[in-house]
Amino acid sequence: MRDFDKLWDFNHPDETERKFRNLLVEVQHPAELDYKAELLTQIARTLGLQKKFAKAHEVLNQVESDLTNTVPRTQIRYLLERGRVFNSSARQEEALPLFVEAWKLGCRYGEDELAVDAAHMLGIAESTPERRMEWNMLALEYAERHPNASRWLGSLYNNIGWAQVEAGNLAEALDLFERALQFRQGQGNANLIFIAKWSVAKVLRLMDQTSKALELQLELLKEIERGAESDGYVYEEIAECLYTLDRRMEASSYFSKAYELLSHDHWLTNNEPDRIARLKDLST
Structure with a gap:
């Protein structure tokens, strides 16, 4: 090499x-x-x-x-x-x-x-x-x-x-x-x-x-809180898991954070506008 x-x-x-x-x-x-x-x-x-x-x-x-x-x-x-x-x-x-x-x-x-x-x-x-x-x-x-x-x-x-x-x-x-x-x-x-x-x-x-998925995503969230780079996709997945588990009040703040981060992703906004719109609609 x-x-x-x-x-x-x-x-x-x-x-x-x-x-x-x-x-x-x-x-x-x-x-x-x-x-x-x-x-x-x-x-x-x-x-x-x-x-x-x-x-x-x-x-x-x-x-x-x-x-x-x-x-x-x-x-x-x-x-x-x-x-x-x-x-x-x-x-x-x-x-x-x-x-x-x-x-x-x-x-x-x-x-x-x-x-x-x-x-x-x-x-x-x-x-x-x-x-x-x-x-x-x-x-x-x-x-x-x-x-x-x-x-x-x-x-x-x-x-x-x-x-x-x-x-x-x-x-x-x-x-x-x-x-x-x-x-x-x-x-x-x-x-x-x-x-x-x-x-x-x-x-x-x-x-x-879903519960197992949420457990893993929350582990990743702890890594972010300990100093790893903030990741909108983690917040999005936590929100989707909570939404599926009918914990929608909790989900809304994660949708909001996901929207805040991912709405600046140009590839995502150009190629998956419906996904970005969903994050916004389900935000706080």
Whole structure:
């Protein structure tokens, strides 16, 4: 793993960009072409996450000009990040062949971690639930067989779990989320454990195991009260559990807090306006 991988903070891509650009200044020797090119692909990724798509493509154009002189790993990184920028800017048709090529090269050259990354992106970008599931399952099988790619297991359990929720297969989803939680606990990352526990609780509520779901969400609320970042989705789930349990006076304050936080989530307001409206209607 390149040392710059350890600097990634996906919640703050602007800060990560600054760190990477500081590293880039230090790269001077021609022999470091591959390192520089890989680093540029990651700068492009930070720009994509900031929705600066044109700038991301400009950086990737710099990489592309030297691509024939780089090792396969660098070429795979380029394909992945060009594909991610296309995918994030709603140009999936252009992203898909890049991810497929990254997958093939990753498998061919034993870049297991990047191969799974490509398959997992195809599990996001493909146009039908069936194709997305096929790629997610292929990614999971590959990651389980290749220890170098095992760090992907938590994300894949999570992604496939939500695909099962979408398909209405709640028992299968719960099993996957519980496996994700166990995996995240083994990693010891508090933020990822928090997300995995929330996912388990969410599915328990959908399976009408409301009291158990509420118990887990209240544990997460205690973590927030002890200093974890405030999370509108936790307040929303507590509210929904209380509402289902006919504790509606208690639920209203949680709906209010959820609305206060989630009404500022631009993706949610654009894609699920009815959900935001429900939170507002059920608020205090």
